[in-house]
Amino acid sequence: MDRREEEFLAAYDPRAYDPVAVAIDVVALTIRDGALNVLLVQRGAPPQEGMWALPGGFVKNTRDETGAVRPEGLDEAAARELAEETGVRADALERVHLEQLAAYGAPGRDPRMRVVSVAYLAFAPEMPEPRAGSDAADAVWTPVGSLGLTGTGAQRPGTTRRLAFDHSVILTDGLERARSKLEYTALATTFCAPEFTIPELRAVYETVWGEELHAGNFHRKVLSVPGFVESTGTTSERGGRRGGPRARLYRPGDARLLHPALLRPSREEEIR
Amino acid sequence: MDRREEEFLAAYDPRAYDPVAVAIDVVALTIRDGALNVLLVQRGAPPQEGMWALPGGFVKNTRDETGAVRPEGLDEAAARELAEETGVRADALERVHLEQLAAYGAPGRDPRMRVVSVAYLAFAPEMPEPRAGSDAADAVWTPVGSLGLTGTGAQRPGTTRRLAFDHSVILTDGLERARSKLEYTALATTFCAPEFTIPELRAVYETVWGEELHAGNFHRKVLSVPGFVESTGTTSERGGRRGGPRARLYRPGDARLLHPALLRPSREEEIR
DNA sequence: TCAATAGTGTCTATTAGACAGTATTTT
């Protein structure tokens, strides 16, 4: 760094600009009782107190091991928010997939000030009931079907849990990303236990996509994709709930992308 | 809004938090002389003065038609930055595709302060040589091949145009997004003139993907995807540069997504 | 015993890709 640059930085005043805040919001998805659920917190403080929202908060400065103040990376902040709001420890987060979704910065989306929110998408296996974090009055897994989302990100009138800010838009985007990711990545396995059966994996696809799949063709297809799943050599304890043989158990394979992909059956409408 | 919420907002002090800035950076891609080019500006002021960077800047408050101050949406800010740095007027921007790429917020990525940058990706047809905007010493279309990008987003030593901040990472992400988008969307046509031939469209794919495609199979495949292109009934003025018949001219069709998709031939390596 | 389910076999339509062939243009 040259002399001129040093002088510039010494004279730079970060507070000379309009204040903007950067927040993180997490769309955390899991499957409970055969339905797709999203983690919601009930706001315990203004603004929009009492409404439901995606877990999140402002990006902070954290202290590292030596106690020094250190700003937080975005991914790091998202993992922290998720851990705080779900009450899971960091080691349990290892089995959670977390990726950036998008940034939202429409003027007026937060009444306090200009807030740009970086949204994250999380895929989690079955998790314990969350405990409410610091700013939240309550935290629960909520079936997304109960939120009355329309295709455009609005909520149908009469829905009991109204989402704060533009969170219904963020959730809608997250759901579409999740549905799309199941097509060409192996991420469906992150919704499953460490060992799972092909029918369980199929249930993940059916739940996220919201449509039934042909059991026989799905089975053959999953096994034909190199690296998607890996046999454990064992079988499940029980057969299907209403009968049927015990299914073989599999582990996630080493493939990140699926080739060929598993495409959703009914996408004809949304092509144009 | 209830009483309590009003009181809260009146007492809220946005400057009580650590200052953060939100910037926009644009990865603007076009094809010139058969090579993929990205728009770069040479920084005319510290920090990193003299280095090359993606066009961008801080999100501002703008004045609307009535002269009232109004904060800017992110998409709006990206379009403004692109227009300012390329010197194209808003109407020419209509033929440019602009989409959000990702947010970048690693601590220390900007020496001035905490900066979270929302990156955008733009696909443009052939455009005039840009004129340098306000903060830039120069602005040029640069072949991406000349930037010595490695797979991880670093630049090879000895590259003449070094990119400022983490812009080589952003550019690498933008290139991968562009390559991927050509597979399943009809966006390749946004690199072309309003009327184009199938061989011209093939050149777009070959340039962005960096590999040669089979002319005959590509031709048949493009015509087989419903809504990808639409015949104009006319033919080009000239044949191929070194001989061959005149090609028929097409317009972009009404499809947004390609079904079936045009997949890159050589993705075997990156699957795991 | 009956119904449901796991897993496999088979058939057909669609698609990807290799290769060949013809007509048309530039040099």
Add this chain to the structure above:
DNA sequence: AAAATACTGTCTAATAGACACTATTGA
């Protein structure tokens, strides 16, 4: 005339999806 190129035809392998069938389990 020669070379390049636009486009079309044809063949093969891979894939998607429908349907059928057997074996095994729970109720």
